[in-house]
Amino acid sequence: MHADLGARLVPFAGYEMPVQYPSGIISEHKHCRAAAALFDVSHMGQIELFGDTAARDLEALVCGDMQGIAPGRVRYTLFTNDLGGILDDLMVTNAGDRLYLVVNAACKAADFARLESAGLEPRMLEDRALLALQGPKAAEVLSRFAPEAAEMRFMSSALLTLDGVPCRISRSGYTGEDGYEISVPADAAENLARRLLAEDEVAPGGLGARDSLRLEAGLCLYGHDINEHTTPVEAGLTWAIQKRRRAEGGFPGDRIILAQLSSQPERRRVGFIPEGRAPLREGTALTDSNGVNLGGITSGGFGPSVGGPIAMGYALTAWTTPGLSLIASPRGKEVPVKVTTLPFVAPNYHRG
Amino acid sequence: MSDLRFSEDHEWLRIEGDTVVVGITDYAQQQLGDIVFIDLPEVGKEVKKGEEAAVVESVKAASEVYASISGTVTEVNESLADEPAKVNMDPENEGWFFKMKPSDPSELEELMEVSAYKDFVAGLG
Numbered sequence: 085m086h087a088d089l090g091a092r093l094v095p096f097a098g099y100e101m102p103v104q105y106p107s108g109i110i111s112e113h114k115h116c117r118a119a120a121a122l123f124d125v126s127h128m129g130q131i132e133l134f135g136d137t138a139a140r141d142l143e144a145l146v147c148g149d150m151q152g153i154a155p156g157r158v159r160y161t162l163f164t165n166d167l168g169g170i171l172d173d174l175m176v177t178n179a180g181d182r183l184y185l186v187v188n189a190a191c192k193a194a195d196f197a198r199l200e201s202a203g204l205e206p207r208m209l210e211d212r213a214l215l216a217l218q219g220p221k222a223a224e225v226l227s228r229f230a231p232e233a234a235e236m237r238f239m240s241s242a243l244l245t246l247d248g249v250p251c252r253i254s255r256s257g258y259t260g261e262d263g264y265e266i267s268v269p270a271d272a273a274e275n276l277a278r279r280l281l282a283e284d285e286v287a288p289g290g291l292g293a294r295d296s297l298r299l300e301a302g303l304c305l306y307g308h309d310i311n312e313h314t315t316p317v318e319a320g321l322t323w324a325i326q327k328r329r330r331a332e333g334g335f336p337g338d339r340i341i342l343a344q345l346s347s348q349p350e351r352r353r354v355g356f357i358p359e360g361r362a363p364l365r366e367g368t369a370l371t372d373s374n375g376v377n378l379g380g381i382t383s384g385g386f387g388p389s390v391g392g393p394i395a396m397g398y399a400l401t402a403w404t405t406p407g408l409s410l411i412a413s414p415r416g417k418e419v420p421v422k423v424t425t426l427p428f429v430a431p432n433y434h435r436g
Numbered sequence: 437m438s439d440l441r442f443s444e445d446h447e448w449l450r451i452e453g454d455t456v457v458v459g460i461t462d463y464a465q466q467q468l469g470d471i472v473f474i475d476l477p478e479v480g481k482e483v484k485k486g487e488e489a490a491v492v493e494s495v496k497a498a499s500e501v502y503a504s505i506s507g508t509v510t511e512v513n514e515s516l517a518d519e520p521a522k523v524n525m526d527p528e529n530e531g532w533f534f535k536m537k538p539s540d541p542s543e544l545e546e547l548m549e550v551s552a553y554k555d556f557v558a559g560l561g
Contacts, residue, residue, distance in 0.1 A: 108524075109495040110470040292469070292496050361517070362473045363493050386472040386495045393473075415475065415491065 085274050086124065089281075089288050099127040099189070104290040112293035113388040116259055117429075120219035121289035122280050129192025130209040130267055133183040133199065141204050142176070142183065147316055147335045149326035153178040158239045158254050160324055162316055163198065168337030168344070169312035170319065171198070173304065177241040177254060184241070184252060186214070186265070188306045213273030218263030218297070220432060221285040226253075226264055228283070233264065238434045247272075247279050255434060258294065260301025260427060262434040299394060300387045302355060302426030308366060309353060309382045309396055317344035318398065320353045320426070351379060352404045355424040356395040358384075358412065362419065363393040370399060370410040370421060378403045378410055387428055394428050395421070441544055442553035443504040448528055449547065452535075455510060456544070459532040460492065460501065460523065463557050468494040471523045476512040476534055483507060483536065485543060490533055492523070505543040507536040 086093060091102035102124065105112060115121055133142065139150040148161030155178050163171040172191040177184040185206075187195045192208070199206040217226060227234035230244040236255040244253050249272040257263040268276050280286050289297075295305070304310045310319045315337070322345060329335065333342060358364045368381040384395030403410060408423045439451040446464035450457040465471065473493040483489045483503040490501040512534040516522060523531035538544065548556060 103496070104469055108470045113495075296495055361520075362475060363498075365498060386470075386493070388470075388495070 085277065091288070091290060094291075101127060102288070102290040104292045105288045107287065109290070109292035109296060110388040112287065112289045113296050115287045116219045116261060116289055116293060116297055117389050117432075118220070119285040119287070120217060120221040120225055120263070120283075121259075121293065122277060122286050123216040123218065123289045123294055124213070124273075124277065125216050125265070125294075126213040126270070126273065127189040128214050129185075129187040129189060129195060130212050130214060131185040131187060131192070131196065131199065132179075132207045132209060133185065133204050134181070134207070135205065138183050138204060139178070141202055142199075143329070143334060144202050145198060145336065146174075146176075147325045147329055147338075147341065148176070149328050150176060150183070152326060152328065155180050156240050156242065158241050158256055162310075162321065162324055163195065164316065164335055164337045164341065165312055166336050167312075168315040168317075168340035170306070170310045170314055170316060171195075171312055173306050173310060173321075175254070175256065177252075179241065179252070184267075190307060209267070211270050212267050213270045215266045215268060215273065215277055215280070216257055216259075216263060217266065217280060217286070218257045218259040218289070219261050219285075222261070222263040223434065225280065225283045225285055229279075236264075236434075237436055238262075247276055249276060251276075258301075258303055259297035260303070260429055260431045260433075261297075262432060295383075296385060296388055299383050299385060299396065300389055300427060300429040301431060302396065302428065304353075305383055314353075314398070315341055315344060315349065317341060318349045318351055318353060348401050350401060351398045352401050353382075353396060353398055353426075354404045354406075355426040355428060356381060356384070356397060356410070357422045357424050358393045358395060359420045359422070361392060362414065364395050364412050364414055364419065364421065368395075368412050368414055370397070370412055372403075373411060381412070390428050396426060399423065440550055441504075441547035442550065442556075443547055444556065445502055445504070447501060447504050449504060449544065451544065454537060455535050456505065456507065456538055457532050457535050458489070458504070460527055461553070462527050465524050465527045465531070468492060468499060470495045471520045474516045474520055474523065474533065476516065477509045479509055479512060481509045482539075483509060501533065504547060505536075505538050506540055507538040509534050509536050511535040
């Protein structure tokens with residue numbers, strides 16, 4: 085189907101994924117901010133956990149308060165390791181009789197094994213596709229298929245029937261916009277995608293636009309902005325460690341992470357705005373004027389809505405004050421890079 | 437004999453007297469997608485065949501442009517600094533990159549003419 089739409093496909097985590105459609109990444113990106121874009125994110129892992137103690141048992145692996153997720157609510161959390169590093173980031177839904185997890189494609193096998201080894205009985209939903217409908221018109225569009233969609237709160241989840249097909253829908257996303265993530269039986273996904281794309285407001289979006297949208301929204305990409313060597317505190321994700329977990333600990337790396345919470349981590353994730361028009365890419369080192377290393381870029385590119393180059397990455401905490409200037413030296417030319425707060429584009433999430 | 441030559445790296449070279457104008461082909465701009473910045477060489481720079489002469493930044497990635505022939509850069513397309521999208525819209529005219537004086541014009545003979553380049557691109561599938 086992606087090829088039908090003229091997509092350029094690239095292999096990613098064992099899937100053929102659409103990077104961009106003929107209109108191009110900038111156009112797809114802007115369409116998402118202005119109307120609605122549909123992304124196929126079926127490569128992501130969808131896992132269910134059953135049993136009365138699933139939330140409690142999951143807490144042995146993640147830093148968030150899983151027992152405190154109300155029925156029908158969705159929460160972002162992190163698998164951590166004994167050194168406080170991040171093994172994956174994920175969304176957890178309290179679906180009443182089960183927990184529903186969405187994890188990163190490249191991590192899903194390891195996550196599954198981790199859940200099993202913690203005594204949980206995970207079920208990988210191999211037969212489900214995942215579509216993301218994102219943008220300010222997403223609610224209007226989806227409510228034509230299921231009126232209840234418009235009433236859903238941000239970070240809530242519901243079972244709704246779309247075009248005769250039962251779907252699990254979350255009002256969440258990865259673009260900084262209002263929108264939904266739709267878990268649909270794989271054999272009905274293409275038809276549903278075509279129906280959604282037939283709506284005037286909706287255009288297809290590829291992985292390229294998904295990446296520029298999430299970068300502008302200041303959201304982390306696992307394996308780039310966060311990984312097993314970055315802690316939730318360094319990454320600025322402390323809001324994902326709820327009060328009870330801070331008081332009780334009980335997750336891998338808890339002592340290191342809680343100690344960082346009460347002092348200062350050595351480095352922090354921040355936004356960077358390179359001077360000029362040249363994008364700075366992942367892996368670019370940042371220094372002071374004497375060439376002393378202060379950090380580096382973990383995601384960087386062009387922000388279509390910002391209209392210029394943007395980046396995020398890490399810097400020594402003393403150098404993370406907004407307005408400070410660091411130096412990048414791509415291809416031997418020095419470029420001043422200004423520290424800024426994230427996100428680059430104000431979020432437009434549904435309030436309610 | 438046409439005055440336009442093409443490289444396997446999807447650059448075009450237009451021969452204008454003793455000067456050669458260099459840019460990237462329509463196929464290249466399509467592959468790169470939205471172009472947001474071009475790092476052009478400095479005027480006076482001596483480029484050697486096979487070495488990096490420019491860098492094209494698309495939304496997604498940076499791509500090097502290698503010199504197809506050796507020579508000295510005589511002029512660059514300054515307008516691309518403000519309007520890099522010209523390369524997407526009109527790659528083989530308005531979106532030219534730089535002009536150069538070849539040090540060994542015979543190197544041009546090793547490049548493809550338009551029909552050979554068309555076949556080459558068709559063969560890429």
